[in-house]
Amino acid sequence: MSTDVFVIAAAMIPFGKHRSSSYVGLAVPPLIDAMKGAGIEKSDVDAVYVGHSYGGMMTGQRICKEIGLGTVPTVNVDNACSSGATAIHEATTAIAEGLIDVAVVIGVEKLTQFGGGALPLSPEDREVKQGIIMPAVYAMRATRYLHDFEATSEDLALVSVKARRHGALNPFAQFRTEVTLDEVLNSRAVADPLTLLMCCPTGDGAAVVILVSERARHKLGATSAMRVAASVLHSGHVEEGFRDMTKPEITYDSARDAYAEAGIEPKDLDMIECHDAFSIAELVYYEALGLAEHGHAVDLLRDGRTTFGGDVVVNPSGGLLAKGHPVGASGVAQAAEAFWQLTGEAGARQIENARWALTHVTGGGTAGLDHGACTIHIFEAA
Known part of the structure; x- marks a missing residue:
């Protein structure tokens, strides 16, 4: 810039x-x-x-x-x-x-x-005409991920447990109470293997x-x-037929360009606010954002490396899973969280000596695209 x-x-x-x-x-x-x-x-x-x-x-x-x-x-x-x-x-x-x-x-x-339920998508989209909704898309991602790698439904639940633990510290979060692993696993089924508490609220x-x-x-x-160290916006490209749903290329590409613009590496980050609309999303985005090799996100989660006291705090606000996801507001709320963390104003959820923050949000379910849009910002304490 x-x-x-x-x-x-x-x-x-x-x-x-x-x-x-x-x-x-x-x-x-x-x-x-x-x-x-x-x-x-x-x-x-x-x-x-x-x-x-x-x-x-x-x-x-x-x-x-x-x-x-x-x-x-x-x-x-x-x-x-x-x-x-x-x-x-x-x-x-x-x-x-x-x-x-x-x-x-x-x-x-x-x-x-x-009035509740899944959000309406474009009625002109061919997959929407066939009945696709976003929980089903992410359920397919989760099913594929659990099949291909050493991950389990318990790992999906652990993401939600972490999100609620962080959200309990955030006065702006929609959900401010912690949940247990069993509560997440035993909550109402939405789209197998995703349960209600693995999905963000409306x-x-x-x-x-x-x-x-x-x-x-x-x-x-x-x-x-x-300081805004990087601001990257990508749109998806059309790819018909087989697509690796465990590897969202639009986020991989956006992250690569954002790190290059900011002149930093993933290991430099103190916090990330990522688009965890469903618990599986956080795992695949660990990898897309360069925190882990493909298929190894659960190692970070299980070892507590993405919470307070770990390598990088992912979704200190509680993320979309706990803070909520009023879609147009989410990207700005992520930047607000980064601002409070980097200026030392985050209160009970303050990350010690936070200097670098990344925010990431994707948008849109459109046939033939990984996502319609992906926006990544990297911020530096000034």
Whole structure:
């Protein structure tokens, strides 16, 4: 990037079922909190980027008008689960290229509008027409992984146990109680081998981060900050026929490019917020992000190397499994967690001396694609 970009404030609301709230009602409180935290006025904002998937037309404008934030470009971003992270990528690119100095990024979603169950996918997709839903896709990934490698259903459950243990420390998490291995294994079956507690919950939420150029950071006197060391967005490529579901190539490729841009290696990371929509996802992403060789993710998990006190803390927020997954908000919430960790503001879940953080989110179930989008950010304490 030609100009350094910094995150100088973050805010969010607790994820959960906010049935009486609108998209505007969800997003306005963290928007106000983040702007106050950054010490910026409405007149300081050069652009607003809003990630959401189901909010309808002009969601961003409807939010901004409630606080009188107008005239500046407001861009609505829909990239499925990667919407919020893509909004951060767009803001980062604009600042790095010198087009703007201050950007507000909002991620927001209200999934209770669908009444529960799996999220609706595009009715035009040929696999959706045949009845495919995301839990089934990840169940197939899990079945293949357990068949090919030395992994068991207990390992899938261990991911959820770790997520809930981390989430219990996070006041913004949808689920804040720990669970046992037996509770996960014996919870209701969703799509074999996945049980209910191996699947992320649906819910509502919003998160906001403020991004600025180095010039704006100096002008604002922002001492609490993290630098965007890498911002990578990939779209999937079409590959018909056989595909190795245990090796998500879009994440492998995005991670390779992100590490190269940041100039670091996986071993340098102190924390990762990854897209653990289902427990099997965390295992395959250990490998895709370079933490383990293909087929050996369970070794990290069993040895406690991806929790507090280990090599790298994966999903200190509780991840999607515990924190929740209001899809448009998730990528921004990941960046918020990274900000709090790298600035020493994470409270009971603080990682000691955290310097490097990676956030990763994928989006979309589309026939012929591994995923529709993958966004990875690497942040450095500033």
